[in-house]
Amino acid sequence: METFPIYLRRLDKRKTVLIGGNHEAEHKAEQLLDRNAKLTVISPRLTKKMLWWAIQNRFQWFRRTYEQGDLEGAFMAIVADYEGDTNKKVYQEARERNILVNVMDDIPHANFAFGSIVKQGPLTISISTSGAAPALSVRLRQRFEEEFGPEYGAFLEFMQKLREPMSRHHDSFETRRKLWYELIDSEVLTHFRNGDLEKAYDRTAEIIGEKLVEEALDIEKVAQ
Structure with missing residues (x-):
């Protein structure tokens, strides 16, 4: 089955309903709460961690x-644990209300799928085999977790701090584009990987100018 990957935003403004309280539900709840989702959980029992969150x-x-009716006002519904024909009932209500719905491990009763996710700060990598071999998605995620370490999160957070000074000092999109690629292709990320922030900042200053780096670091200090 062909799928089209997207990333959802503003989950804090729209209701998500999670049905289930097992460990699969806990994992999904944790991912949603990490993104400040407006979450409703329906289950007669919860794991210890989910109970603490409640x-x-x-x-x-x-x-x-x-x-029936539990999906009123929802943007998305996820079924992680169910008995009997609950999966069919939730899917039917979701279809009637035009809601995104995923019944885990039940492709016929889902209009979207979750990928295996690798996340390091602002970096998010989602992996899918379109249901052909979920185990491969897991293995690829494990491989990518080793390859893309915490230095990517730190590097991208620094890049985010540079965006405003870059836009302020360089009106030309082409100039900014050229400088961004120089940064990405430079040794800056390697310096972050080695934990040498001074070298990372110095190399960045050589590429875009010391003033921009100073402004970015000042913004960072204010944010702290």
């Missing part, structure tokens, strides 16, 4: 099984 009011919890 006590902290990190999501709304209905301590029961799914009922």
Whole structure:
């Protein structure tokens, strides 16, 4: 089955309903909460970690099984644990309400799929085999987690700090584009990997100018 990958934003503004309280539900809830999702969980029982999140009011919890109408006002529904024909009922309600729905490990009752995710700060890599071999997605994720370490997160956070000074000092898109590629292709990332921030900042200054780096670092200090 052909799929089209997208990344959803503003999940804090739109309701997501998660049905289930097992470890698969916990994993999905953690991913959603990390992105500040407005989350509702429906399940008669929860894992210890999910129960702690519920006590902290990190999501709304209905301590029961799914009922018709639970998807009212939802943007997305996820079924991680169910009994009987709950999967079919949730899918039918989601279709009637034009809601994104995923019943885990039940492709016929899903209109979207989750990829295996590698995340390091702003970097997100999603891997999918379109249902052909999910185990391969897992192995690729494990490989990428080793290849793309925390230095990528630190590097990208620094790049984000540079965006405003770059736009302010360089009106030309082509100039900015050229400088961004010089940064990406330079040794700056290697210096982050080695934990040598001074060399990373110095090399960046050689490419885009010391003033821009100073402004970016000042912005970072204010943010802290």
